[in-house]
Amino acid sequence: MSLIDTIVMQGxxxxxxxxxxxxxxxxxxxxxxxxxxxxxxxxxxxxxADLFCVAKEGWAYSYRNLKNGSKQILKFYLPGDIIGIRxxxxxxxxxxxxxxxxxxxxxxxxxxLFKLFGRSSxxxxxxxxxxxxxxxxxxxxxYLGKYSAHEQLAHFLYEIYLRLKRINAVKDNSFxxxxxxxxxxxxxxxxxxxxxxxxxxxxxxxxxxxDRQHVKLPDPEALARLVEFNDSYIDEYLPxxxxxxxxxxx
Amino acid sequence: MSLIDTIVMQGxxxxxxxxxxxxxxxxxxxxxxxxxxxxxxxxxxxxxADLFCVAKEGWAYSYRNLKNGSKQILKFYLPGDIIGIRxxxxxxxxxxxxxxxxxxxxxxxxxxLFKLFGRSSxxxxxxxxxxxxxxxxxxxxxYLGKYSAHEQLAHFLYEIYLRLKRINAVKDNSFxxxxxxxxxxxxxxxxxxxxxxxxxxxxxxxxxxxDRQHVKLPDPEALARLVEFNDSYIDEYLPxxxxxxxxxxx
DNA sequence: TGAGCAGCCTAACTTAGGTTATGAATTATG
DNA sequence: CATAATTCATAACCTAAGTTAGGCTGCTCA
Numbered sequence: 014m015s016l017i018d019t020i021v022m023q024g025x026x027x028x029x030x031x032x033x034x035x036x037x038x039x040x041x042x043x044x045x046x047x048x049x050x051x052x053x054x055x056x057x058x059x060x061x062a063d064l065f066c067v068a069k070e071g072w073a074y075s076y077r078n079l080k081n082g083s084k085q086i087l088k089f090y091l092p093g094d095i096i097g098i099r100x101x102x103x104x105x106x107x108x109x110x111x112x113x114x115x116x117x118x119x120x121x122x123x124x125x126l127f128k129l130f131g132r133s134s135x136x137x138x139x140x141x142x143x144x145x146x147x148x149x150x151x152x153x154x155x156y157l158g159k160y161s162a163h164e165q166l167a168h169f170l171y172e173i174y175l176r177l178k179r180i181n182a183v184k185d186n187s188f189x190x191x192x193x194x195x196x197x198x199x200x201x202x203x204x205x206x207x208x209x210x211x212x213x214x215x216x217x218x219x220x221x222x223x224d225r226q227h228v229k230l231p232d233p234e235a236l237a238r239l240v241e242f243n244d245s246y247i248d249e250y251l252p253x254x255x256x257x258x259x260x261x262x263x
Numbered sequence: 264m265s266l267i268d269t270i271v272m273q274g275x276x277x278x279x280x281x282x283x284x285x286x287x288x289x290x291x292x293x294x295x296x297x298x299x300x301x302x303x304x305x306x307x308x309x310x311x312a313d314l315f316c317v318a319k320e321g322w323a324y325s326y327r328n329l330k331n332g333s334k335q336i337l338k339f340y341l342p343g344d345i346i347g348i349r350x351x352x353x354x355x356x357x358x359x360x361x362x363x364x365x366x367x368x369x370x371x372x373x374x375x376l377f378k379l380f381g382r383s384s385x386x387x388x389x390x391x392x393x394x395x396x397x398x399x400x401x402x403x404x405x406y407l408g409k410y411s412a413h414e415q416l417a418h419f420l421y422e423i424y425l426r427l428k429r430i431n432a433v434k435d436n437s438f439x440x441x442x443x444x445x446x447x448x449x450x451x452x453x454x455x456x457x458x459x460x461x462x463x464x465x466x467x468x469x470x471x472x473x474d475r476q477h478v479k480l481p482d483p484e485a486l487a488r489l490v491e492f493n494d495s496y497i498d499e500y501l502p503x504x505x506x507x508x509x510x511x512x513x
Numbered sequence: 514t515g516a517g518c519a520g521c522c523t524a525a526c527t528t529a530g531g532t533t534a535t536g537a538a539t540t541a542t543g
Numbered sequence: 544c545a546t547a548a549t550t551c552a553t554a555a556c557c558t559a560a561g562t563t564a565g566g567c568t569g570c571t572c573a
Contacts, residue, residue: 021352062502077405080491085405099398102271102391104502105495107398127387127508136386137377140393141352147397148349148357154400155327155335157407158452162560193520202408204561209522225520225569241330245355252312252354258377412530443550454531459552475539475550 016042016067016119018093020179021141024250030134038129042067042121049118055096055110062100064120068092071116072191075099075108076199086200088150089113089173089192093180098143101126114191141251148246157202160240165201166211168240170221174230175247187229266292266317266369268343270429271391274500280384288379292371293317299368305346305360312356314370315347321366322441325349325358326449336450338400339363339423339442343430348393351376364441391501398496407452410490415451416461418490420471424480425497437479 016039017026025031031039046069049055055066058077073090087108090096096118100106112118129135152172156165177188194212198205215221220236222229230236237244266289267276275281281289296319299305305316308327323340337358340346346368350356362368379385402422406415427438444462448455465471470486472479480486487494 077401079405079409081409083409085408087401087404099394099401101394102387102501102505103394103398103495103499107401107493107496123504124508130386136380136390137352140386140390143390143393143397144349144351144353147393147400148353150397150400150404151327151337151349151357154337154404154407155329157404158335159329159331159333207560213522243357245353246357249353251352254373255352258374456532457530463552
C-alpha cells in the first residue's frame, strides 16, 4: 500500500497525468515507516501540526475529547488513507489522532507536501483527497442529523464495507473490523448500549452477522437500499476534464 | 468584499507571500458578478460540478434532500466564503446549494482554479480555505453527536457571530441573520418546534435577544463559555512556517 | 487454572426531543 | 385594504434513545 494507491492518485496516475518525477516525489514520502502499537496516540488536540501520515497498516481514528469526559470520533482511517490533512493550514491540531490496532504509518512533513505543490497536478490530487475526506464527513453529518440509530449504523457499516473493498480487504462479503462497540458509539454519537441494541436488530433482520471483529454482510445491496447509499463520494475518480487541464499546463 | 478578504488569503497577503501577479489572478475571479434572487437554487445535487462561486453579498447554504422529504443543511455561506469547493475533484455535485436572501455571487471555473494552482502559494491558500470549511463541519458534527439542543443552538449562534464579526457585520453585539427557524432546524438536525423552544430558553437566560432577523448577543463571552467554544478553527491565520516555505520556493 | 477484566447483551426505567395542533403576529399579494 | 401565506410561540402527548444495572463470555496474565 503506497500513497499512489490513494484512489485519487490512482486516477491521476492511470490517466497518465503523473510524470515519472511526480511519482518519484510521491514514493519519496514513504521512506520512513514507523511501527505503532495498538491504542498509541499519534498526536493530541492542540499539539503542533507539523506533519501528516499515510496509514500503511492498521486502523486509526481522529477524535475530540469533550468536557463531559466522553469523546466524539470524527473519522476512522483505513490503510491507504492520509491522516492529518484535516489540520493543513493550521498551526495546531484541531483533533487528536490515535491508532486502533498496531500498524505502520509513514509520516511526511509540510516541507515535503510543499514540494509536491510545486507540481500543480499533485496539488490538485492532494486537494481532491482532502475534499473526499470532507465528503465522507458530510455524509456522516447527514446521518447524524436526520436518521435513526438503525439507519445510522447500517450506513456506517456499509461505508466501511465499501472503503475496505476498495483496498481488497473484503472476502466473501466478510471483513475484519477492529472496532469496539464503544468506539462505534463515539463515532455515531449514541450510547454504547444502543449500539448493541441496534446490532441485535440488524442481526435479527439478517442484514449483519458479527462475531467480535469478524463482520459479514450477507446481502450488501439490501443494506445499501435500506440507507439509500450515495456511493459517489467514495468511489469516483477525478473528472475527465482534470487530465485535459493538467496536460495542457506548461 | 473580495476573495483576498478570505481569511487565509489575507494571511498570505499581509505576510507578503502573494506577488502582484498572484493578486491580479485572484481579483480576476471576481470580474463576472451575477445577481441572484432570494431562494434561487445555485445548483442541484447530482448536477455537473463545473464551477465555484465567491459569495459577495447575501447568504447561501448547501444541503441534501432526504428521502423523507426533509433536508439536511451542511453549511451556511456568508459573504466572502467560497461556495462549491466541497465538490472539487468530483464530476457531480454532492450537495445542492441555494441562496437564502438576494445577493451577488462571482462564479469561476475549474480552468481558473487550475491557473491559480500553477502558483504554489495560491494552491496552499485554496487548500487551506477548503480545510477550514472542513473544520467548521467537524465542529458541527461534534455538536450534533454529543450535545443537547440548548448547547447546539448556542454554539451555532456563536459561530455565526464570530464569522460575521470577521467581515465587520456585527455592530454593538447585534447582527442580521436572514434564517428562518426552519432553516436552522434543518442545519441542526432538530425539529422546528424544538428550535423555537430552545430560542425561548436562551431568551429567558438572557443570552440571546432576537426579533425576526435581528439577533443580539448581550454577553457573547457568556455564550462562548457555555459551549466552550473552540475558535481556533475560525480565526487562525496560516502558520508562520508557511510564508518561509513559500518564499523559499523558486 | 482461576481471578480479573474488557467487551457485550438484555431488561427496566427515565428523559430529551419529536409530533401534532392551535392561535397570534408578520409579511406578501391581489 | 383585505385576504392569504409565512413564521413563530406554546401546549399536550408520544417515542427513540439515554441511563443504570446485572449477568454472560472469553481473554490475559499471575
